[in-house]
Amino acid sequence: MGAGIAVGTGFEETLLEQGPDAFLLLTADGTIAYVNAAAEALFGYPREQLLGVQHTILLSEDERGGFLRIFGRLGRGGQAAKRPFRAAGRRRDGIEIALEITCSLVTFNAGAAMAVAVRDADHRNDADSGRRLAVSLLDATLETTADGIVVVSCEGQITGINDQYLKMWGMPAELVAAEDPMVLIRFIAGQLAHPEYFLDKVSTLYADRSLQSHDVLEFKDGRTVELYSRPQKVADTIIGRIWNFRDITSRQRAQDQARHAMEELAEQADKLKELAFQDPLTGLANRMLFNERAAAALLTPEPVHVLLLDLDDFKEINDVLGHHAGDEMLVEIARRLQSCVGPHGTVARLGGDEFVVLLVGCRDSDAVAQRVVSALNAPVSIEGTLIRPGLSLGVASRNDGSMSSSELLRQADLAMYAAKEAGKNCYVHFQPAMLAALLERTQLTAGLRRAVELGQITVHYQPVISAERLDVVQFEALARWDWGGQLMSPDDFIQTAERSGLIRDIGAEVLRRACSELQPWLAADSFRSLAVNVSGVQLQHRDFAERVLDIAAWSRVDPHQLVLEVTESVFFDADTHVISQLSSLRAAGVRVALDDFGTGYSSLGRLQDLPVDVVKIDKSFVSMLRTGVEKLPILTSMIHMARSLGLKVTAEGIETPAQARYLMEHGCDALQGYLFSRPVPASERQNAVRKSAAAIAAMDGIPLPG
Numbered sequence: 068m069g070a071g072i073a074v075g076t077g078f079e080e081t082l083l084e085q086g087p088d089a090f091l092l093l094t095a096d097g098t099i100a101y102v103n104a105a106a107e108a109l110f111g112y113p114r115e116q117l118l119g120v121q122h123t124i125l126l127s128e129d130e131r132g133g134f135l136r137i138f139g140r141l142g143r144g145g146q147a148a149k150r151p152f153r154a155a156g157r158r159r160d161g162i163e164i165a166l167e168i169t170c171s172l173v174t175f176n177a178g179a180a181m182a183v184a185v186r187d188a189d190h191r192n193d194a195d196s197g198r199r200l201a202v203s204l205l206d207a208t209l210e211t212t213a214d215g216i217v218v219v220s221c222e223g224q225i226t227g228i229n230d231q232y233l234k235m236w237g238m239p240a241e242l243v244a245a246e247d248p249m250v251l252i253r254f255i256a257g258q259l260a261h262p263e264y265f266l267d268k269v270s271t272l273y274a275d276r277s278l279q280s281h282d283v284l285e286f287k288d289g290r291t292v293e294l295y296s297r298p299q300k301v302a303d304t305i306i307g308r309i310w311n312f313r314d315i316t317s318r319q320r321a322q323d324q325a326r327h328a329m330e331e332l333a334e335q336a337d338k339l340k341e342l343a344f345q346d347p348l349t350g351l352a353n354r355m356l357f358n359e360r361a362a363a364a365l366l367t368p369e370p371v372h373v374l375l376l377d378l379d380d381f382k383e384i385n386d387v388l389g390h391h392a393g394d395e396m397l398v399e400i401a402r403r404l405q406s407c408v409g410p411h412g413t414v415a416r417l418g419g420d421e422f423v424v425l426l427v428g429c430r431d432s433d434a435v436a437q438r439v440v441s442a443l444n445a446p447v448s449i450e451g452t453l454i455r456p457g458l459s460l461g462v463a464s465r466n467d468g469s470m471s472s473s474e475l476l477r478q479a480d481l482a483m484y485a486a487k488e489a490g491k492n493c494y495v496h497f498q499p500a501m502l503a504a505l506l507e508r509t510q511l512t513a514g515l516r517r518a519v520e521l522g523q524i525t526v527h528y529q530p531v532i533s534a535e536r537l538d539v540v541q542f543e544a545l546a547r548w549d550w551g552g553q554l555m556s557p558d559d560f561i562q563t564a565e566r567s568g569l570i571r572d573i574g575a576e577v578l579r580r581a582c583s584e585l586q587p588w589l590a591a592d593s594f595r596s597l598a599v600n601v602s603g604v605q606l607q608h609r610d611f612a613e614r615v616l617d618i619a620a621w622s623r624v625d626p627h628q629l630v631l632e633v634t635e636s637v638f639f640d641a642d643t644h645v646i647s648q649l650s651s652l653r654a655a656g657v658r659v660a661l662d663d664f665g666t667g668y669s670s671l672g673r674l675q676d677l678p679v680d681v682v683k684i685d686k687s688f689v690s691m692l693r694t695g696v697e698k699l700p701i702l703t704s705m706i707h708m709a710r711s712l713g714l715k716v717t718a719e720g721i722e723t724p725a726q727a728r729y730l731m732e733h734g735c736d737a738l739q740g741y742l743f744s745r746p747v748p749a750s751e752r753q754n755a756v757r758k759s760a761a762a763i764a765a766m767d768g769i770p771l772p773g
């Protein structure tokens with residue numbers, strides 16, 4: 068439009084050109100279309116550099132937003148628009164100058180332009196510099212803030228407004244140009260969910276210029292806006308009101324989401340807490356809840372008893388009938404337990420088939436224990452199979468004095484194991500001696516473990532004499548714990564080794580040593596053999612047979628010269644796996660001897676079914692033979708029966724020549740005992756052989772029993 072404006076020539080032009088005030092003409096888009104000489108002088112630019120350029124070049128940076136506002140106002144012909152106002156200008160040399168500006172609208176055929184008269188205001192005594200500062204600060208705030216702001220003077224004039232404000236309300240610029248705050252207020256109210264509230268607020272604020280307020284306004288479209296309103300002051304004078312709108316929709320949403328999430332979490336936490344204290348299968352209390360209740364009970368002076376029980380053979384039920392049946396069984400046990408225990412008790416499942424009852428304030432825990440044993444032991448039908456659950460129950464009590472719940476539980480545990488050993492389906496009270504026994508056992512286990520690592524397990528050999536050859540044909544390897552020169556007897560550690568599983572390493576070590584120490588002696592005569600004791604625990608390991616044959620191969624001992632001594636207990640709950648281990652060993656030539664024969668219960672009848680080659684008649688039978696003239700029908704029938712089944716018979720524990728004679732006469736194939744030699748270390752084996760020969764020779768003079 069600028070090029071379309073023609074300034075006339077002649078008197079007016081001269082006046083304009085040479086007038087005292089700086090004078091500019093701005094087009095509707097803010098470009099400079101005309102400047103006079105005074106303007107050139109004031110700003111320090113030659114005319115050519117100003118024409119066609121944006122007018123903002125002449126304003127200080129803080130002032131550059133106001134043009135359109137003024138232009139709009141002029142367009143509406145408001146009186147206020149024509150009043151002079153202050154602004155900060157900027158000269159070509161960068162220096163800022165105080166200006167007083169007056170604007171008016173000029174209309175041409177081509178459109179509207181703005182005539183601007185500018186006067187240097189520096190000379191004025193700047194009484195209201197505070198106001199200018201406030202205004203310039205406000206303008207800066209308006210441009211940079213994310214809030215929508217409108218400032219209305221006490222006279223009802225809009226003195227500040229920013230883009231954010233227009234955007235927030237979707238407010239057309241014309242509406243602002245209307246210069247009427249009420250128009251804006253109505254426009255805003257139209258978009259609110261509760262317009263009356265807003266309008267009330269506005270009138271309250273209008274009534275009292277000094278009020279501050281903070282409100283939250285809800286839009287119909289779901290947005291939320293915070294309104295801060297406070298007076299605009301210069302020094303202590305209120306000159307207007309600032310309306311500050313802040314869109315907090317996303318903040319609000321985030322807060323809502325956070326609150327919602329918190330509520331959900333709290334709900335879940337409640338559920339988790341419930342679950343955390345409950346055994347999911349049986350609905351009983353779990354270990355945590357038990358501990359909590361036990362700890363609370365132990366703070367009271369009441370008697371507190373703990374009944375700990377586990378089911379015998381539960382694993383078999385699981386294995387044979389399946390896990391579903393196992394679960395059903397556990398649920399039934401839980402139900403029975405609950406019914407045995409009155410209101411004083413908490414029944415908890417500690418896991419697996421282990422249950423615990425906490426009795427608080429109960430005067431007769433024995434009665435409850437007895438009730439539990441009888442109730443649980445009654446038959447239950449699980450998936451059509453009638454099962455009688457077996458259990459072992461240990462009881463520990465705190466009658467007075469301080470004790471922790473874990474201590475109580477440990478004592479009950481020891482008592483429970485004692486109940487198992489006492490033959491199951493009974494309850495046993497904790498005794499302090501049980502603790503001592505346990506301590507001894509655990510110390511022994513630790514010591515034994517070290518002994519295995521340090522190679523302190525050694526082997527002694529006891530000769531076995533053939534009745535036919537009257538010569539040593541076998542050595543039995545017997546483990547010794549060489550404890551710093553002091554030998555410990557296997558009776559003192561084999562049981563512990565079996566319990567801890569260490570027997571596996573010990574057994575392998577004994578076999579390895581015995582094979583390598585006896586290899587030359589064995590190799591010299593294929594009739595000779597080596598006997599090694601084997602525990603049931605060792606046979607439970609899948610690779611047992613393989614390990615034995617490996618060691619034989621490694622030490623170059625013919626498996627035909629190996630005898631493994633097992634007791635009949637390994638066949639009691641013989642799974643097919645134990646039998647097959649022994650079968651494959653026998654297939655490789657290894658012989659199996661039934662040790663301590665006669666001390667078991669069922670072996671006489673079952674002997675023919677067992678995969679054994681030799682029976683070793685226990686020394687308790689041999690010791691019955693004192694003079695050699697006793698009638699010992701059991702002993703002789705054992706020998707005959709074994710022989711009739713094609714088994715070889717060895718008698719052990721022979722201490723007198725008479726015993727030796729008697730056993731030989733009654734058909735024993737081999738003899739072993741202190742009469743011939745005690746077990747000796749490998750280095751004294753020759754001695755043992757000589758001693759044995761001497762004992763055999765001495766037997767000649769002994770008359771046969773009559």
Ligand code: C2E
Pocket residue numbers: 529544545546556557558561570573574577599600601602632662663686719720721722739740741742746
């Ligand atoms: P066992 O297999 O019955 O071994 C025979 C035990 O009787 C040996 O005791 C032996 O010293 C003793 N003995 C031998 N002749 C006589 C005698 O004339 N009179 C008397 N009163 N006793 C005699 P030891 O060496 O103390 O072994 C005890 C038990 O320890 C063995 O009994 C065996 O069951 C077990 N054992 C020993 N070594 C091992 C081993 O390496 N592995 C396994 N699993 N058990 C072993």
Ligand code: CA
Pocket residue numbers: 543600632662
């Ligand atoms: Ca033996």
Ligand code: CA
Pocket residue numbers: 662663683685686719
């Ligand atoms: Ca024996």
